[in-house]
Amino acid sequence: MRNVFLFIRQFSVFIAFLILQIICLYLLFTYNRFHRTKGLGVAGEVTGYFNKNYNNVQGFFHLREENRRVHKMNDSLMNLLKNNFVKIDSLDSLVRETVPFDTTGRQRIYKWRSAQVLYTTVNNDKNYLQINKGSNDAIGDDMGVFSSNGGLVGKVVNTGKNFSEVMTLLNVMNKLSVQVQKTGRAGMLSWDGTNTTELDMTGIPRTDTIRKGDTILTGNYSLSYPPGKWVGTVTRVLKDESSNFYLLKIKPAANFGSLQQVFVVENMNFIEQKKLNEETIKKVERKTDRK
């Protein structure tokens, strides 16, 4: 027993080093893209305070450029867009009387809120930005984020009380479904972590004609983003020789380096759609288990 204590005493620093390394690596590898870690939510409040103060100074120097962009597209206009609404069938509305819809007979499915960007990086392989709205302003996880010129920025991944963290398109863990405007063909958008002005798009078969300058829009199957919103334009069309698909290089519409104001989009049916999705999976799995 005495030898054990002597051993621990002799190597105490090394043991402390190992313990700290294990804590670090544990934090690093248990942190996934849907990190709901409590600690980060709290830390978001602390870093949010510093970022807000710093941003007050920094924002002054970007005022003119940002004003021009915000005037181009303000959120009152965005809210009136036709594709935020679905038309409810008149017969249907008799049955579902409690569904909230306004006097025009349309039900709102997307709600846009504006928020200010407090901190953003473009230099890492996993880039995030912090915005000044959180659960107190009805911001929640998985909501889509768009820049003031209407280009897709990313998705809310972590929400604190007053601040939220957004995973931008410039994040190697980010994968989302997009479509080519011309053909409506869906593909996957991702980023390889090297060039901040080029995103990768895969999944478009070589039988389609794709040209430089074609517009890429958000896909139809996402719960977070409204379909048909601007993502970027094709800058280079590469052919993947080993497969039958293109590798498209996309220039993002949003300028990630100079973001100041963003829009956060809420899908009003998100919880219902997600619940249905999960329940379906559970139901189908239970059935196959029984068999």
Add this chain to the structure above:
Amino acid sequence: MSDLVKNILRFFIFVFIQVYILDVMPHLHELITPYLYFLFILWLPFYIKRGWLLVLGFVLGLTIDYFLMTPGLHAAACVLVAYLRPFVINLFAPKDASGFNYKEPSPKAMGWSAYSLYAIILSFLHNGYLLFLEWLSFGSFIVFLMKVISSTAISMFMIYIAELLFPRKLRYKTNVA
């Protein structure tokens, strides 16, 4: 100013510089990532206990991590640097005297060549380990190697600038005090 107050101030200054200047400004090239904050660990006094060194490295790394949303990444690299620092210092310690005559590692205390080697070894280990952990999740090996070398070069460049711009006034340690 006592060592404690001085180092607390330094801690905040290094975190501020790393988070609000080096990580916000657009990089010169995609391979180059400037890291300077670990200079805080290199500048800690000689007499600090090894256990405390580890704790300080951990706290510094975790603070950076919370700002940059990468829990554990910088902390792991900082803890490694803090653990290896005493060994590297022992390599350059004068054999005849009982230790260094100054309080902190600096070009004045160790000489430019010894101090440069000390900084190069630790910044290489820091950048190598940090980018290695990043590389585990994605990337190719050549890019990883190039990134380590170029980041270390940039780190060393900034360390030299910091040393030349802010020469620390260190008092010579005497028996009287």
